[in-house]
Amino acid sequence: MQDFEPTIIAFVCNWCTYTAADLAGTSRLTYPKNVRLIRVMCTGMVDPQYVIKAFLEGADGVLISGCHPGDCHYINGNYKARRRIKLLKEILPQFGFEPERLRLTWIGASDGIQFAEIMDELVDQVKALGPNQAKLKMVI
């Protein structure tokens, strides 16, 4: 397990968390290459099926990250995202997926440093959980 390198799929909104990631980059901060960013316009467009697909394809962790409450550029997309995460955190653990594999955070456009720190910590957490079972076994 020592050299287990997890894959984390991060759905980040264009206006806040993606901008924060960009800022981290231009500030020459580093964050682990385990995190694969998928830029979406808003967290409100992340259908639960994207998360399910990521897990079934073997992602070890999934992060959804967008603007702080009140800052969503589409007014309330992040509130909708929060309900969907609540929903998925009810469903996925029933099939043995640890709820900690799925995370929701608010990282604002100017939070470059915070972005890098959260990614570091997230990767450590998922490493500790070990590989997603879907990676190893046949999924129908």
Added chain:
Amino acid sequence: MSITGKIEVQDKDILGALGAFFKRVLETDDINAILVPQHLSMKNMVMPTLVTDPEQLNGVDPLAPAFPMNAAKIVSRLTRKQMGSKIAVVLRPCEIRAFVELVKLKQGQMDEVMLIGMDCLGAFQNKDYLQYVDRHGDKSTERFYQDVLDGKQADIEGATLASACMSCENPVPTNADILIGLFGVEIADYLLVQSQSKRGTNLLNQMHMTEIPEPASRQDAITAIVAQRIACRDEMFVRTRAATDSLEKMTAYLANCVNCYNCRVACPVCYCKECVFVTDVFNHDPSQYLRWANRKGVIKMPTDTLFFHLTRLAHMSTACVGCGQCSNACPNGIPVMELFRTISQSTQRAFEYEAGKSIQQEPPLSVFYEDEFPEVVGINS
């Protein structure tokens, strides 16, 4: 003000009494048509029929242990736009609850329908019903309700009721305009009618029903049957959780699924007009299958089976009414209802929601509040 009255039964002919009652409903000025399950003359099967001519109500049979489809879908079809007429619809409690969900999703409306809900004795799965009716012919329905009301519902001559019905804790309709009661009622003499809404009261007033008090035995009878159903349901939950609590077990549970999507077609609350699983999104490039196979050396075909079921759970489990039509429709005997009810118990509880219970409460994924679910935010929760 609710009215409680009785439908007289002559010569123990309960279906005849129901037919006569529906005829009177159809003859009131308020109602222009009635949707009611009837025996089809061309086959020994009971199907929903839409009747405008009171003389065409001779095969009325809402007590048959047949549940070929959840008729909420039909009522939704009839009410998705203004019809310009009033119809009465005779439904099982789970059909009413599914219709309530569809109304909240703007796929039907209540203004032009009078909901007549019946105490539900349950039904067989389709294939079991056909056998039952083969064996007992004309007397099937009568035999069935007698047996059930005598307390023999667990096993009626070899066939058991659908598992959905045995574990249904809502055998008495809520949100109906008019209820027809059987539990705790001397059905050889009369059936109970009760209005549950103002328009229901108005209709019963027009019909000049003989008013009676609700029999004292009714609430006890209901409590007893509900307790029995809940025990059965909770056992089913435990069994289903044990059978699906890891990815491996879940995979085994659904291993013989052929992605026919019958379960989704039969589901009254699978509300999308076009399901993403039948679009080109899932018509993958042929080379994609080989790439997938290459990863682990083997994949099961067709692909995306678990993906389909988990997505459906995410999309509609908060609206699942537990009617069991998914299991009824599965060609491969997969206990789909058990899985969906088990998961939906958690998802509905998470949002303090009960599918079909209230017309006012918004469906969980159609609303949100600023301050809620702090426990799902952050990476240390």
